[in-house]
Structure formats: structure tokens, C-alpha cells
Amino acid sequence: xxxxxxxxxxxxxxxxxxxxxxxxxxxxxxxxxxxxxxxxxxxxxxxxxxxxxxxxxxxxxxxxxxxxxxxxxxxxxxxxxxxxxxxxxxxxxxxxxxxxxxxxxxx
Amino acid sequence: xxxxxxxxxxxxxxxxxxxxxxxxxxxxxxxxxxxxxxxxxxxxxxxxxxxxxxxxxxxxxxxxxxxxxxxxxxxxxxxxxxxxxxxxxxxxxxxxxxxxxxxxxxxxxxxxxxxxxxxxx
Numbered sequence: 001x002x003x004x005x006x007x008x009x010x011x012x013x014x015x016x017x018x019x020x021x022x023x024x025x026x027x028x029x030x031x032x033x034x035x036x037x038x039x040x041x042x043x044x045x046x047x048x049x050x051x052x053x054x055x056x057x058x059x060x061x062x063x064x065x066x067x068x069x070x071x072x073x074x075x076x077x078x079x080x081x082x083x084x085x086x087x088x089x090x091x092x093x094x095x096x097x098x099x100x101x102x103x104x105x106x107x
Numbered sequence: 108x109x110x111x112x113x114x115x116x117x118x119x120x121x122x123x124x125x126x127x128x129x130x131x132x133x134x135x136x137x138x139x140x141x142x143x144x145x146x147x148x149x150x151x152x153x154x155x156x157x158x159x160x161x162x163x164x165x166x167x168x169x170x171x172x173x174x175x176x177x178x179x180x181x182x183x184x185x186x187x188x189x190x191x192x193x194x195x196x197x198x199x200x201x202x203x204x205x206x207x208x209x210x211x212x213x214x215x216x217x218x219x220x221x222x223x224x225x226x227x228x
Contacts, residue, residue, distance in 0.1 A: 001170075003203075034215075035160040035215040036154075036215070042220070043203055043218035043219060043220055044154065044203075044215070044218055044220055045218075046211060046214055046215060047217050049211045049212055049214040050212055053212075055211060055214075055216065075111055087153065088124075089154070089156075089214070089215070090213065091213060094167065094170075095156055095158075095168075095169040095170060096156040097156065098153050098154040098155070098156070099153060100152070101153050101154075
């Protein structure tokens with residue numbers, strides 16, 4: 001199965017700063033990659049699908065890029081509500097797999 | 108507003124069967140083009156896709172779990188279910204039900220709040 005490796009494991013930033021999260025796939029997933037945000041005690045929420053398409057209602061400060069094996073989620077200016085764990089997920093090959101997550105914490 | 112809600116025992120003994128149900132409210136489970144999935148998350152770890160079922164009954168399983176997993180759907184109750192047999196402590200996790208939708212190219216666009224299942228004697 002495809003392994004997704006997210007880096008860094010933890011990102012310590014201040015509100016207003018730019019966050020750059022990485023997701024690397026063990027083999028090409030084309031553009032079949034999504035990003036989810038998860039807050040403590042809550043279910044994940046879809047942010048980005050197909051590498052770069054924002055889901056309905058997701059603010060424009062969230063953007064995704066990449067294809068093949070290397071993907072990036074960028075939060076242009078962190079808002080207080082953005083501090084959470086972010087997961088990437090591929091749906092290119094069975095079984096669908098997720099990365100281990102990147103925690104964005106307040107510095 | 109469509110919502111998903113998991114239900115089932117929070118404690119299961121080793122070697123027994125874990126049974127969970129997800130109730131869909133706000134829309135018919137048979138309407139639209141959706142797959143109904145199960146995802147789990149051990150404490151402090153990442154998400155793991157278990158598998159999915161279509162309203163018509165077609166299923167897809169994670170290969171490593173396939174021998175222990177059964178999915179079913181009850182359209183009359185607007186529910187879908189997961190059974191996981193021969194559980195061990197490694198199956199302890201928060202279990203989420205989720206929807207894969209055509210409108211977002213089959214990503215998980217709707218999730219339940221999750222339910223913690225602990226495997227322990």
C-alpha cells in the first residue's frame with residue numbers, strides 16, 4: 001500500500017505566520033490527494049481535494065499544491081482556529097491511506 | 108443538513124466481535140452517489156481507512172482487515188454497519204463513519220463525531 005509521510009511532525013508558529021506542511025507519497029498518486037483538518041475530540045474536516053481544490057466553505061488562506069509524490073498544504077496567515085492536526089490522504093490506489101499528521105501548534 | 112452518528116458498545120472483550128452502526132440523518136442513504144465508509148484512529152496515531160459500502164451493497168475492504176470485516180447497509184433504517192471479528196487490543200481506537208461523495212471526487216466530505224471502542228477483558 002502507498003505510504004504517506006508528513007513533515008514536520010509538529011510545526012510551532014504564531015498567529016499571522018505562514019504555515020507550510022508537506023506530504024510525500026511512496027509512489028505516484030497523480031493528483032489524487034486530499035488534506036483534512038482535525039481538532040481535538042472532533043472528526044476530520046475536508047479542506048482540499050485533488051491536490052489543489054478547496055472544499056466548499058474553506059477559506060482562501062488554505063491552498064494545496066503538488067502532484068506525483070510531493071504535496072504541500074499552505075496556510076497563508078494562521079488564524080487562531082487553524083491550530084490543529086492536518087492529515088493528507090491518497091485515493092489513487094487501494095487501499096486509501098492517510099499520513100500520520102502534522103500538528104500545527106501555537107508558538 | 109446531513110449528519111452521521113456512530114453507535115455501539117464502547118468496550119469489547121478480546122476475541123469477540125466489534126459491532127458498530129452509523130445512522131444517516133437529513134437525507135436518504137440511497138439518494139445521491141455516495142460510498143459509506145469506516146475509518147479508525149488509535150489514540151495519538153493517524154487515521155486508517157477500514158473500508159466502505161455502497162447503498163446497493165458493493166463493498167471495498169482494506170486487504171489486511173478483509174478477513175475480519177463485514178459491512179452491511181439497512182436502507183429502511185438509513186443505517187450502515189461494521190462488524191470486526193476476533194478483536195485484539197490493537198483494534199482499540201476511535202471509529203468514525205464517513206461519506207465519500209461524488210461532488211468532491213470521492214474524498215471524505217462528511218464525518219460522524221466518532222466513537223471510542225476499547226478492547227479489554
